[in-house]
Amino acid sequence: MIDGVKRTVRVDLGERSYDILIGRSILSGLGEAFKTLFPSSEAVIITDSNVAGLHLDTAEASLREVGVDPYVIVMEPGEKSKSYKGLMKAADAVLDSKLERGDIVIALGGGVIGDLAGFVAGIVRRGMRFIQVPTTLLSQVDSSVGGKTGINTSHGKNLIGLFNQPHLVLADTAVLDTLTPRDFKAGYAEVAKYGLINDPDFFEWLERHWQGIFDGGPEREEAIARSCQAKADVVAADEKEADQRALLNLGHTFGHALEGMAEYDAERIVHGEGVAIGMVLAHEFSSRLGLCDAAVTDRVVAHLQAVGLPTHIRDIPGQLPKVDLLMDYIAQDKKVSRGNLNFILTRGLGQSFVEKGVEPAAVRAFLEEKLG
């Protein structure tokens, strides 16, 4: 559809199917893609002030080239925009724009903007269509695939929201050159996750090629496409997370608890770092339960350390968390059902599975040992 697209991943969800276009510097093709899909629609861009400073001009210019003058909504950067307050601000701004139900919301930003704008698109005038333009590695390989949108409340993260599929995802891999090394690494944790879920060949490929991904070589498009395809396959099989989709949460139960105990303070830990440590914990816990060879865990730790990711709870700056606090967060997790704890465990490299009914006492003993 547009120049520079190196890979296209189709997310196959019947009438809600859509394409993910992946390539270097394809943001400048946004207008062309827009006009092809929505020849007579207007657009509203929802972004944050950080991303606006870097990429808004390119996006706007591209839309203007095809005769679309977008209305622009700039949110404050950071997780705090993913809130009732941010929702009201963004939704009211879309209504201010006077756009109509057939017009298009464009989410230009990372996971926060994608989750917020996708939710807003789903509820303004009972549903407008939307395009995701993810600008972080994390959002390109994770939050832009699968249609999970929403906000956080005082009860926890992502507890209010919708399954709402975009009509197009445009993943410009050159945009990732503007990320801090820390943010790039955090996103990479989710890339490695796809190998660890069920694709040992991909994990091996990552062990050999991760430097090319970080350097912006063609390996970057390859890794993003394989990650999107992996997620798309799971989502196509289980859109509403009845079962298999839970595998995508490998490392996330522990990870969310670590983010929670740090009060989501990005100075201490960001989501991808929580996932990295959480994946290591999931492997270690699997080993402790006699499910997984310790050598596999060592290999996972070695790779995550090689790219510079944290792998131990004590890698998080600040005080070590209390086990009780972590257990509280684990019990609150959405993956809990009727008091049993659901965990994603593994039987080996790329052999993850959903284990329902893990005993809380076993988790507690494991964490006490880790933090002892």
Add this chain to the structure above:
Amino acid sequence: MIDGVKRTVRVDLGERSYDILIGRSILSGLGEAFKTLFPSSEAVIITDSNVAGLHLDTAEASLREVGVDPYVIVMEPGEKSKSYKGLMKAADAVLDSKLERGDIVIALGGGVIGDLAGFVAGIVRRGMRFIQVPTTLLSQVDSSVGGKTGINTSHGKNLIGLFNQPHLVLADTAVLDTLTPRDFKAGYAEVAKYGLINDPDFFEWLERHWQGIFDGGPEREEAIARSCQAKADVVAADEKEADQRALLNLGHTFGHALEGMAEYDAERIVHGEGVAIGMVLAHEFSSRLGLCDAAVTDRVVAHLQAVGLPTHIRDIPGQLPKVDLLMDYIAQDKKVSRGNLNFILTRGLGQSFVEKGVEPAAVRAFLEEKLG
């Protein structure tokens, strides 16, 4: 499924299909119906303090009989609960309840509670299932069919929300005995609307049998079932209001403008009254355009007056609205597309159609004449 059900209307929407059960005093069968549909789920009831005083005991007792102890959320009565503030209050309360994604929201109340609770159900944990127990005639024949849910904002009514279908609607016609005569009449306007859209036989039947409907005879179940079936047929053909569903808005463009100019002050006008006057205006405007015989309009006016509904703008207490103000509201209406006004007009009794591209000047001239 439960005793006392006289009529069942199936709303046919593929995997989102559901039944509307209609009968006298069937609220006491809520528990039985719940257990049949959701054998291992918990329930949260969202209601308002007026309805709670009248019907909550019956609903709770019925659920307890089958071993379900519902969590209860009581909202303030009235339109102001259909707001961002009401949404946050209700959503946070559902999260407080510790219910899980597989549990059930029960909306016990009129249109406000149905719209709010249906929206909340759609977004808490990215979607819980819900049951509608509409307690007004208006909500039994209108808002409980079709899946429109949402809240109002300062930009207008129902601008934030979702299409979200319930899993069951339980319409207890005895509950309507507790309505004020004014509220019952207002709901009746929507019943008459189904005749005027495309079913002249039903309108004639109403002319003969309306007293039985008001008195709570078997005609009441008949009228509610025919209304629900009429709406269900339209919704099944056009769930997301691309076209035919717009017919359900007969009388609503004028009606919403009248509600708006009265600032939604229920002392002056309630929704059904706006619809009654709006339907008369739609017929008069159609006559003025040479589309509809004036005798048809007279017949519509005569019937609505017979049941005690307002039929003229001057029936609304307080100052007559300015034409400019009404035109502003009409232009803001969701049914506007690219500056053209969309109206539901009619060619005769029960011969309504969607007219796109009505000239604003013609509407203005008509209103000036009416208010002159």
